[in-house]
Amino acid sequence: MPQRSEQKSEPIAIPAALQSAHDGFLRHMRLERSRSEHTLRAYSSDITNLLTYAIPRGAQTLEGIDLPLLRTWLMTLQESGLARTTLSRRSASIRSFLAWALRENLIDTNPAIRLQSPKREQRLPHVLQSNQIQRMFDAPPRTTNQGNADTQEPTAEERALADRNTLILELLYATAIRVGELVSLDIDSLDLDRRTLRVIGKGDKERTVPFGQPALNALDNWLRRSRPTLRNEHSGPALLLGKRGKRLDARQAREVVSKALADLGDTAARGPHALRHSAATHLLDRGADLRAVQEILGHSSLATTQLYTHVSVERLKESYQRAHPRA
Known part of the structure; x- marks a missing residue:
């Protein structure tokens, strides 16, 4: 039986307005908040993940990202088996991103204010005797x-x-x-x-x-x-x-x-x-x-x-x- 060839999904093109907001936020976190390169990579990954979910659903600007979309995005991530710590980090990244966008007058209201994310598991760290x-x-x-x-x-x-x-x-x-x-x-x-x-x-x-x-x-x-x-x-x-x-x-x-x-x-x-x-x-x-x-x-x-x-x-x-x- 012939094997089906795997189809690779084409990368989603990010509209200029969304890419500009992504880049502006990272620039702010680097220059004004002195975040490390590791933290900046995490922010970039989390925001890009949201944007690639939101764009096929009609969001061409930040105004197109509303609370229902944010909730379905998080629900989709949760159903994919993503760890609660990662879910918590991603939602925190988006809250920071949209709070910055509000201060920069890129959006009129911040839908992430009412976004609830899974609480992180408070694992006790391993301690040597x-x-x-x-x-x-x-x-x-x-x-x-x-x-x-x-x-x-x-x-x-x-x-x-x-x-x-x-x-x-x-x-x-x-x-x-x-x-x-x-x-x-x-x-x-x-x-x-x-x-x-x-x-x-x-x-x-x-x-x-x-x-x-x-x-x-x-x-x-x-x-x-x-x-x-x-x-x-x-x-x-x-x-x-x-x-x-x-x-x-x-x-x-x-x-x-x-x-x-x-x-x-x-x-x-x-x-x-x-x-x-x-x-x-x-x-x-x-x-x-x-x-x-x-x-x-x-x-x-x-x-x-x-x-x-x-x-x-x-x-x-x-x-x-x-x-x-x-x-």
């Missing part, structure tokens, strides 16, 4: 395939990369900064005397974050003996360097953390955010003030930081269930 954190730091970072690495003396480059990997882990857990913030650090971001970092976070907001003695020791090893080994004419002021001497990128840092966590063997946690979650939770478990933790994390809303108090309560309940005779 203190003994897992300790084991992670006790294990020497590996930078080569196992092979004969145990019998050969490491090269100067391998030692430098091992020191860098240790520093990545120490700084992420000590400061609870995001991986993008970590790889953006320059040498002059450090104040070694005060043991603080100057971090540029989301929206180009600057904050100062403290770190402890273990991170200071890792910084000293890296700056004194290992960064000079990797440094070259491409290094510039970057604190963390890749194997070729250029600024370390976020993907490489994620790989270092994921490998260290995988080597623990008893956790499903992966990636830098696991260390950020764990640091925040451990601070609150040990009595840190919620607003101080908010400042360290760089959260604009205290409600976001309060998620970590929920984590602590869950851990408290688990301990109670295990230990209390009448639990």
Whole structure:
């Protein structure tokens, strides 16, 4: 029986008025709101998704996008099996887009004001136990395939990369900064005397974050003996360097953390955010003030930081269930 050839749908041409609004909104978010390229790509994808749904249904300008159309668009996405987090993000993007369009007098009313989207699932972040954190730091970072690495003396480059990997882990857990913030650090971001970092976070907001003695020791090893080994004419002021001497990128840092966590063997946690979650939770478990933790994390809303108090309560309940005779 002959197979049917798959028909590829032709891309929908976006009218000039809608394309202009799309581009103007992204320009506003980039220049005036200092949104990251990652966030801008998400906005662009979400708005384009709505426009390609709306155009065949008669919308040639923003005035053609009304509340019933927005509701059927969301319903169609929901029926396609899209995750609630993605649905929530897409509807939030459209609300921001149409609110901007109203301010720019591109529309007379904003239909998205009454648009309700599925609430995000409030998943509690995975948190490492203190003994897992300790084991992670006790294990020497590996930078080569196992092979004969145990019998050969490491090269100067391998030692430098091992020191860098240790520093990545120490700084992420000590400061609870995001991986993008970590790889953006320059040498002059450090104040070694005060043991603080100057971090540029989301929206180009600057904050100062403290770190402890273990991170200071890792910084000293890296700056004194290992960064000079990797440094070259491409290094510039970057604190963390890749194997070729250029600024370390976020993907490489994620790989270092994921490998260290995988080597623990008893956790499903992966990636830098696991260390950020764990640091925040451990601070609150040990009595840190919620607003101080908010400042360290760089959260604009205290409600976001309060998620970590929920984590602590869950851990408290688990301990109670295990230990209390009448639990």
